[in-house]
Amino acid sequence: MPAPRQFLNYVDANANNFIKRLADAVAIPSVSGDASYRPDVFRMAEFLEKQLKSVGCEVRPVPLGKQVLDGQEIDLPPALLASIGNDPSKKTILCYGHFDVQPALKSDGWDTEPFTLLVDEKTGRLIGRGSTDDKGPVLGWVNVLQAHKELGIPLPVNLKFCFEGMEENGSEGLDGLIEKEAQKGGFFEGVDAVCISDNYWLNTRTPCLTYGLRGICYYKVTISGPARDLHSGAYGGTVYEPMTDLIQLFSKLVTPTGKILIPGVNELVAPLTDEERERYEKIDYGVEDIEESVGAQIAISEDKAEVLMARMRYPSLSLHGIEGAFSAPGAKTVIPAKVSGKFSIRVVPNQTPEQLDPLVSRYLEFEFAKLLSKNKLSVESLHGGKPWVADPNHWNYVAASRATQAIYNLEPDLTREGGSIPVTLTFAEQLGVNVLLLPMGRGDDGAHSTNEKLDRSNYIEGTKLLGTYLYEVGAIQKD
16 A cells, blocks of 8 residues: 655655754764763653654653663663554564664764764765764654644554664663563564664665675684793794694684585585575676775676675685784784684574574584694684574565555565674564665665765665565454
8 A cells, every 4th residue: 555645745845854853863963882982872861752642652761770781880871662552453563673872083084073963965965973873764763654644644553662772782681571572461562573673775876675684603712822922033943832823723613605614514504595696697796896895896706696695595604803913014023822712603594693602612622633733722602693584575574665666666675684783583482573674875875884874865765665565564454
């Protein structure tokens, strides 16, 4: 069911007011990972609460406790649970977003002040920290509600919102809240599906719907030997060197073409179906896009589908760094007494951290034993998160696809992301409903980077998309 023309016209007519709303939000430096900015995160919560109430929502700020940050105990910002509508004949959609942001200073390399939204009339870019991640998408929902309130149009669905202020710092406290409110009689009872707008198109031209995310297993491998650092002139060639052992071990983890060498890891991957393979063939994204985004012609394959699957649906192993090794300028001839190497595996269905941790530990211990070294090995799992995948044929995705085609006149790509959004899996597991990732921004928005932006067209057309999605959901008969 298409959105009413008066709703779409209202969004166009009020575009400048919506941009002013985004500018007011960007001006609040709600950096969750720095204790000195914690009052601003609370201020952002109050701003958003006021916005939601002004468009008809009932809002309940929920305290999430305390945390230790930067050596001090401080209050976590509240989560905002908001709702509008309780018609039992309508579907109920839960929308998630976050109002905290990554740190940003002009001295980091920004061309403008990061917490002052710059409206670039020439390029149509709205430049500022949080514009695309995630204040623009969150305010898109507020824009939709404002239009319906002022036009006097009833919403086609019941809406619930869960907005948090700690996503950029691990969503501390949120999992417990979701688990509690998912119980009978809790806030999330009755939710039919979830919509999250906290990701991006693959490119700058084709909208997408995302139905899968990779998880992660992160490891630290430590090799220790001598009691102190040694001079290579005095001891080189006379002792087993920890760095040499570590490099040997790391060379056994993955090939230059990305093949994981740890036995049993690849065997856990869910089989590829013909239907899924076809989805990768259809995606409007190719090898040239990968190489353009990384700035070099270094893709591992010329087969578009193979490259996309390597990014989205197969596990990958990446080496990240070495602690304890000399890395400063100059030539220091030290033999480090202890070095720690870090690597991660991006995991996919049907892999879990519980399955991979023993495989990794056993393999590293086996390969280390083959070195016949007298040094000592330690393997730690620093953290892990499970992958997530949803059914892209579910009515939630069908509605989003129809809405996308109505607004952009393009069929959206069906994608999976290489990274992770942990709350997605939490909602899927705790609520037992379909979760949709419906992005507003483009692939070049630069979330977490300098000069983060959201294109004006994506903000305004994205607001229309969110509203139209609700109408497409509303056209589906309530079970």
